[in-house]
Amino acid sequence: MPRVAVDNPPLTQLPYGLFSAASVEAAAPGRWLLGVEYDTDGCTQAGVIGGWCPEDPGDHTMTVPPGVTYPTADGFVVYAGVACKLPGMVEDAGTRAADRLTLGEQTAVERHVWTTQLAVPAAVLATGSETAVGLVDAVAALERDLGEMFGAVGTLHVPRWLVPHLAAADQIVRDDRAGRLTTVLGTPIAAGAGYPGTSPSGTAPGAGAAWMYATGPVVVRRGPVVTPATERTGAFDPSNNEVTVRAQRDYVVTTDCVLLAVQTTTGGTP
Numbered sequence: 001m002p003r004v005a006v007d008n009p010p011l012t013q014l015p016y017g018l019f020s021a022a023s024v025e026a027a028a029p030g031r032w033l034l035g036v037e038y039d040t041d042g043c044t045q046a047g048v049i050g051g052w053c054p055e056d057p058g059d060h061t062m063t064v065p066p067g068v069t070y071p072t073a074d075g076f077v078v079y080a081g082v083a084c085k086l087p088g089m090v091e092d093a094g095t096r097a098a099d100r101l102t103l104g105e106q107t108a109v110e111r112h113v114w115t116t117q118l119a120v121p122a123a124v125l126a127t128g129s130e131t132a133v134g135l136v137d138a139v140a141a142l143e144r145d146l147g148e149m150f151g152a153v154g155t156l157h158v159p160r161w162l163v164p165h166l167a168a169a170d171q172i173v174r175d176d177r178a179g180r181l182t183t184v185l186g187t188p189i190a191a192g193a194g195y196p197g198t199s200p201s202g203t204a205p206g207a208g209a210a211w212m213y214a215t216g217p218v219v220v221r222r223g224p225v226v227t228p229a230t231e232r233t234g235a236f237d238p239s240n241n242e243v244t245v246r247a248q249r250d251y252v253v254t255t256d257c258v259l260l261a262v263q264t265t266t267g268g269t270p
Contacts, residue, residue, distance in 0.1 A: 011099075014193050016163070017106045018113065020180040021155050021188035022218035022253075029223050033075035033250045039068045042152050042216050043257040071216075073254045076112055078105045081246035094227045097247035101225060105249060109220070110194030113253050115202075118157055118213040123200040123261035124149075130199065130263055132209045135162075135169045138264035142214040143185055150216055150258045156189045157213040159197040165266040190218070200261050209265040216256020223250035 013019075080100035082093045126141035127133055133141070139156070146154040158166065163181070166172045172189065173182050181189040197210030205211060227247050 011103055013103055013106055014160075015179065016181050016189070016191045017160075017194075018110045018157075018190040018192050018218065019106050019220060020178075021190035022220045024220045024222070027221045027223055027250075027252075029250070032221060032252055033223070035072060035074045036221070036252050036254065037070045037072040038254070039070055040216070040257050042150050043069050045151065069257045071254060071257050073117070073252050075250060075252045077248050077250055078108045078112075079246050079248035080104050081244060083242065083244040093243060093245035094247070097227060097245045098225050101247040101249060107192070107194040109251060109253065110190070110192035111196070112194075112251075113255075114157070114192065114195045114198070114213075117253065117255055118195075118215070118259070119198045119200055119202060119211065119261075120259070121200050123213065123259045125200075126214070126260045126262040132205070132263040132265040135166055135171055135264050135266065138212055138262045139166070139171045139183060141262050142212065142260055143183060143187060145260050146187065146214050146258065149260075150256075152216065154187055154214055154216050154258065155218050155255070156183060156187055157195060157215065158189060158191055159195040159210050160191045160193045162197075162210055162212070162264075162266070163191045187214075199263065205263060206265075208267055209263060211261055211263050214258070214260040216258050218256075219254045221252045221254075225249050 078101065080097055080103075082096045082100070084093070124145070126145045127137070142156060163172065166189075171183060173184055173186075175182055181191060183189060196204070198204055199211050225247055226249065227245065229245065
């Protein structure tokens with residue numbers, strides 16, 4: 001007897017990933033996919049003048065750094081699809097492709113952001129060394145440098161498997177109202193399933209070790225979900241009786257003007 005078809009089990013996008021720690025903005029299709037830039041006040045520092053007297057200012061020198069910082073980011077496309085040699089079985093292929101995109105796009109975005117914007121040679125080593133340190137020391141180093149170099153609330157980026165270890169070390173607070181994880185100082189944590197934990201040079205760490213990064217606030221700009229072709233508008237190939245339907249979405253992710261890195265270890269294996 002043939003098996004009985006039943007409804008698919010309900011599926012939910014992974015919580016506490018990059019999207020939970022970022023500002024996610026819907027954007028209409030436009031030139032922004034070609035790349036964006038903006039001027040930021042994040043990586044500036046205030047100065048102090050001692051002994052200032054309004055009636056007798058004297059000879060006080062105030063140094064203001066020249067220029068304006070312009071962070072940039074390039075666009076990319078995330079996609080998912082359905083392929084089947086029985087077109088009649090996938091009449092809802094466009095919906096199925098869009099559902100698959102919705103479930104998998106966060107992890108795909110995380111993987112792309114990690115390999116192109118986080119784990120890059122420009123990252124500053126928070127401890128001054130590539131040597132792995134304990135979880136508490138790693139978080140402390142990132143928080144210290146964020147405070148000294150950025151001066152605003154930033155974002156920590158950690159592989160998802162590190163979260164239980166960070167929790168055991170009392171380095172994570174779950175903010176249920178905001179639906180996100182933070183450090184004890186309130187810095188949002190992106191716990192990415194797509195974050196591989198690699199170094200700024202792209203090398204994989206040893207067992208039980210991983211790299212963590214810190215950036216400024218993350219803004220995810222994304223366009224609408226688009227299905228370029230359906231089984232009725234060009235996605236069907238009569239030569240092999242196969243239909244391939246793809247759903248896709250345009251993205252640009254900015255992380256502002258600071259990028260810090262530190263290698264940490266749990267002492268065990270993931």
